[in-house]
Every structure is written in structure tokens, then in C-alpha cells.
Amino acid sequence: MTRLLLIDDEAAILEMLEISLTSEGYEVTTAESGKEGLRIFEEEGIKLILTDIKMPVMDGIEVLRRIKAIDKEAEVIVITGHGDMDSAISALQYGASDFITKPIRDEALILALQRAKKKLAVSRQLKDYTENLEQKVKEYTVELRQAQEELIRSERLASVGETVAGLAHYIKNILSGLRGGMYMANTGMARDKPYMLQDGWAMVQRNIDKVSNLALDLLRYSKERTPERTLCSPNRIVSEVLELLKNYAKVHRVELKKILDPNLKDAYLDKDGIHRVLLNLVSNAIDACIYDTAASKAWEVTVETRLETDDDPGETILFKVTDNGCGMTDQVKAKLFTRFFSTKAGRGTGLGILNTQKIIHEHGGKISVKSKAGQGSTFSVRLKRNMPEGSKGGTN
Numbered sequence: 001m002t003r004l005l006l007i008d009d010e011a012a013i014l015e016m017l018e019i020s021l022t023s024e025g026y027e028v029t030t031a032e033s034g035k036e037g038l039r040i041f042e043e044e045g046i047k048l049i050l051t052d053i054k055m056p057v058m059d060g061i062e063v064l065r066r067i068k069a070i071d072k073e074a075e076v077i078v079i080t081g082h083g084d085m086d087s088a089i090s091a092l093q094y095g096a097s098d099f100i101t102k103p104i105r106d107e108a109l110i111l112a113l114q115r116a117k118k119k120l121a122v123s124r125q126l127k128d129y130t131e132n133l134e135q136k137v138k139e140y141t142v143e144l145r146q147a148q149e150e151l152i153r154s155e156r157l158a159s160v161g162e163t164v165a166g167l168a169h170y171i172k173n174i175l176s177g178l179r180g181g182m183y184m185a186n187t188g189m190a191r192d193k194p195y196m197l198q199d200g201w202a203m204v205q206r207n208i209d210k211v212s213n214l215a216l217d218l219l220r221y222s223k224e225r226t227p228e229r230t231l232c233s234p235n236r237i238v239s240e241v242l243e244l245l246k247n248y249a250k251v252h253r254v255e256l257k258k259i260l261d262p263n264l265k266d267a268y269l270d271k272d273g274i275h276r277v278l279l280n281l282v283s284n285a286i287d288a289c290i291y292d293t294a295a296s297k298a299w300e301v302t303v304e305t306r307l308e309t310d311d312d313p314g315e316t317i318l319f320k321v322t323d324n325g326c327g328m329t330d331q332v333k334a335k336l337f338t339r340f341f342s343t344k345a346g347r348g349t350g351l352g353i354l355n356t357q358k359i360i361h362e363h364g365g366k367i368s369v370k371s372k373a374g375q376g377s378t379f380s381v382r383l384k385r386n387m388p389e390g391s392k393g394g395t396n
């Protein structure tokens with residue numbers, strides 16, 4: 001049953017219309033003044049209104065204006081005096097759906113009401129449709145995101161599967177290293193040769209480090225995580241990583257250099273994650289020098305930091321790792337960020353770059369590479385400085 005609000009100050013007309021419209025199947029609510037009509041409209045939200053124009057205090061045009069200001073979709077039909085075209089025109093200008101003139105003819109009123117009812121039904125349908133559409137879009141977006149996450153997860157699992165053979169080879173090499181180390185240590189003990197004992201234990205230690213790094217890398221790669229950001233110094237992380245790799249570089253005659261931007265103050269980063277990123281990149285850079293087939297070269301690995309302020313919005317931290325080692329062919333470059341790819345024949349897992357990229361992406365950062373076979377490579381990592389609001393950062 002359609003609800004109808006009937007506003008007229010003449011009780012007799014109100015009563016007559018109420019009877020005839022109720023018999024037409026409308027659920028009629030009546031109001032004897034514009035003010036009362038407006039109150040009922042506000043309280044009950046009736047969408048179909050029939051109002052007289054000539055009423056004391058608040059006339060029908062004012063009622064129409066206020067109703068339209070509250071609900072544009074309400075359908076208001078006005079009743080004008082015979083020949084009062086001015087009121088009819090201004091009612092239409094204020095958005096009345098229709099007007100009927102006095103004396104009211106039932107057919108004209110019923111027709112006007114039917115037209116208004118149809119308009120109401122159409123606009124309700126339209127509203128349902130758009131609301132439905134928004135809901136559907138929301139549902140599809142969630143489904144799509146789930147599917148995408150599933151895909152990423154399954155791709156990663158597939159890539160783990162694919163690399164098992166490669167990993168087995170890598171682990172076999174670590175086991176040989178462990179056995180070799182233990183043999184050397186045992187022989188050193190048996191023959192009372194402390195230097196052999198020492199070298200043997202160092203070898204065991206190195207290979208234990210390798211296994212634990214592998215386990216950590218695999219765990220890191222298979223887990224989604226958000227960076228645990230704390231205030232830390234990017235320059236200090238670089239220094240710590242270079243300190244760790246100092247001996248490895250020295251043994252292989254690779255010079256380590258650093259160019260640190262003094263303007264680069266503390267930033268909110270996942271310290272362990274960024275440490276891992278730089279450890280991977282600098283290790284790869286040293287390896288690239290070791291794998292370089294050039295007869296003699298002054299091999300160098302340089303780590304540079306820079307605060308880039310021209311970026312809009314906010315500041316960007318740049319870490320740049322450059323080596324003049326073997327460089328990469330286009331083929332190697334193309335495979336660099338895909339699946340567990342390594343050219344180090346059982347001495348590498350190919351997890352290094354994958355994890356590096358993952359950690360950088362988790363920070364919302366970017367990694368890029370420039371490389372030329374035989375000449376060397378440069379890896380650039382850009383991270384947003386990401387200071388929480390109101391913080392100015394600390395000392396370097």
C-alpha cells in the first residue's frame with residue numbers, strides 16, 4: 001500500500017480526499033496545516049505528498065520547498081485554485097511533480113498520483129540498483145584481492161618446490177664443508193697442530209652460518225610480514241654490514257668503500273630487514289668481483305647513501321651498491337628477480353635477491369639495477385623516509 005501525506009487547511013476537503021484516496025488503495029495520513037504536514041513528513045518520511053497551495057502561515061509552495069530541500073526524490077503534487085497559473089508555475093519551478101486545480105476532479109487526481117507513484121518506483125529501483133552495484137563492486141574487489149593473494153602464495157610455493165633440487169645441491173656442499181672442517185679439526189687435534197684445529201673450526205663455523213642463513217632466508221621468503229619499523233640510522237646499518245664483510249672482501253682482494261650522506265638522519269625502518277638487504281647486495285657485489293674473469297683489476301665495491309629531497313611527497317633514502325665485477329648479461333638480468341635463480345653452481349641459493357626485493361617491497365620501496373657484462377653492476381634501493389607525523393627524527 002502506498003503511503004500518501006495529504007495537507008490541506010480545509011477540514012472538509014481533507015476528509016473528502018481522505019475517503020476517496022483510501023478507497024483508491026492509498027494509506028492516507030492527513031495534516032491540517034503546512035507546518036504539521038512538514039513535521040509528519042520529517043518524522044515518517046512519506047515519499048508521496050499532496051498539498052494545497054493556499055494555506056495560512058506556511059503555504060504549499062513553502063512546504064514544497066522545504067520537503068525538496070530534505071528529500072529531492074519526494075514526489076509533491078500541489079492543489080492550486082482555479083485559474084491560478086502563477087502558483088502552478090512556481091510550484092513546478094520548485095520541483096513539484098504535478099499540479100491539479102480546484103475543483104478537484106477525481107480522474108485528474110488519480111492520474112497525477114499514479115504518475116508520481118511510477119516515478120517513485122523508478123527512482124527507488126534506480127537507488128536499489130546503484131546500492132547493489134556498489135555492494136557487488138565491493139564484493140568483487142574483495143574476491144579479486146583474495147584470488148590475487150592466493151595466486152602469489154601458490155606461485156611462491158611452486159617456486160619453493162622448483163628449487164628443492166637446487167637447495168639440495170647447496171646443502172650437500174655445506175655438508176661437505178662441515179665434514180672437511182671436522183676432518184681438519186680432528187687431524188689438528190690428533191697431530192697436535194693448533195693452526196689446523198683453528199682452521200678446521202673456522203670452516204665448521206662458516207658452514208653452520210650458511211645453514212642457519214639458509215633457514216632464515218627460507219622462512220623470511222615464505223612468510224608475509226609487515227616491517228617492524230624502529231628509529232635507526234641508515235648510515236650505521238651500512239657501516240655494520242661492511243664491517244661484517246670486511247674479511248671476506250680482504251681475502252679476495254676486493255676493496256670496500258663507503259660514501260655516506262651526512263644529511264641522512266635517523267629513519268623509521270625495519271633495521272634487521274635493511275641489514276639483510278645490504279648484506280645480500282654487498283655479498284653479491286663481492287662475489288661478482290670474485291667471479292670476474294678479468295686477469296687483473298683493482299676490484300672495488302662501493303656503498304653509497306643519499307637523502308633525496310626533490311622527491312614529492314616526502315624524502316627518499318637511497319642506498320646504492322656498485323661493483324666493478326663480472327657484471328650481468330641480459331639473460332642473467334632478465335632472470336634476476338624470478339624464481340630462485342643463481343649462477344653460483346651450488347654455492348648460492350638465488351634466495352638473496354628474492355628476499356632483498358621482498359623486504360624492499362614490504363617497506364613500500366623500489367629496487368633497480370644497472371649492469372654490463374664484464375664491467376660491473378649498480379643496485380639502487382629507494383625507500384621513503386617515513387617519519388611518523390610530528391616527529392623530526394634524531395641524530396645520525
Ligand SMILES: Nc1ncnc2c1ncn2[C@@H]1O[C@H](COP(=O)(O)OP(=O)(O)OP(=O)(O)O)[C@@H](O)[C@H]1O
Pocket residue numbers: 280284285288323325326327328332336341342343344347348349350351352353354376377
Ligand atoms: N652484483 C652482481 N653482479 C653480477 N651478478 C649478480 C650480482 N648480484 C646478483 N647477481 C646474479 O644474480 C644471481 C642471484 O643472486 P642472489 O643473491 O639471489 O643469489 P645468489 O647470490 O646466487 O645466492 P645466495 O644469495 O643465496 O648466496 C646471482 O647468482 C648472480 O648471477
Ligand SMILES: [Mg+2]
Pocket residue numbers: 280283284348352353
Ligand atoms: Mg646473493
